[in-house]
Amino acid sequence: MNHISKNIKVESISSRCNLPVHVDVFRMDEVHPLISGNKWFKLKQYLVEAEQFDKKVIVTFGGPYSNHIIATAAAGKELGIKTAGVIRGEQPATPSHTLKNAELFQMKLFFTSREHYKMKTIPQQLLEMYASDQLYIIPEGGYGQQGMAGIREVYNLYNLQKYDYILCAVGTGTTLAGLIAAAPPNQKLIGISVFKNNFSLEQQVEILLGGHNNNFQIIHDFHFGGYAKYNEELISFMNDYYNKTSIPSDFVYTGKLFFAVDQLIKLKFFPKSSSILILHSGGLQGNDSLRKGTLIFR
């Protein structure tokens, strides 16, 4: 699946947006329509390991709109490995587009109560079908060393060290940790949290890194009310941004990221003549849950 990484390009948006600093966008979103952006890179090492250990089924966890679930299903299909998704909450009467697509990729879905989901219990039904040592478990959101290593690899592939700042959206912090692990000491990594007041994220990142690190900062001011919450201001920003740059974004992660960078530039957060890279981590499939016409793009 190495062919996949070749689609990524880096685009400058400084002149299109008339910006006083140099801003490039790393278009990880163009990697694959469903194995979107950072999810593919976070999955890669896990998939290699599952094959190495000759596991029969990959099991992972996510909500009904999860980018990680759909990416795992699509990757499993492409590699010919069986996948199972443990989904948070009861089975809905009408499944989300994400779950429908996951099933098209032959992922077997197991719906679990929120309590069981919290404990990451492996469904009994799955344990009746396979011996537990035949299962390969990928943590929710791909959080872990293998996920971090996959991001580190892309960093090196694309020589991202030339930027003064790299910004990314933060869910589990795995992507941010991978960037920090690869970065030279003079580069600043800035994560934009998509959660409301999740102040354990910094620690979650440092656990992956294996120690304290001063090169990064997580900003908690751009969550728009919390995970997957949005308002008119965010949607119209995303539409404007698309008009100016032809870059689509998603309302859960990258819309908030682009909004944050726009605000930070206005607030003169970045010194003059800084060069900045925004990591577009994909996730566009999530926009399918919005009412048609909300966004002028997908």
Ligand SMILES: *Cc1c(COP(=O)(O)O)cnc(C)c1O
């Ligand atoms: C999952 C996801 C993230 C968050 O990545 P983490 O490594 O979990 O912090 C960011 N952007 C998009 C589009 C995602 O799907």
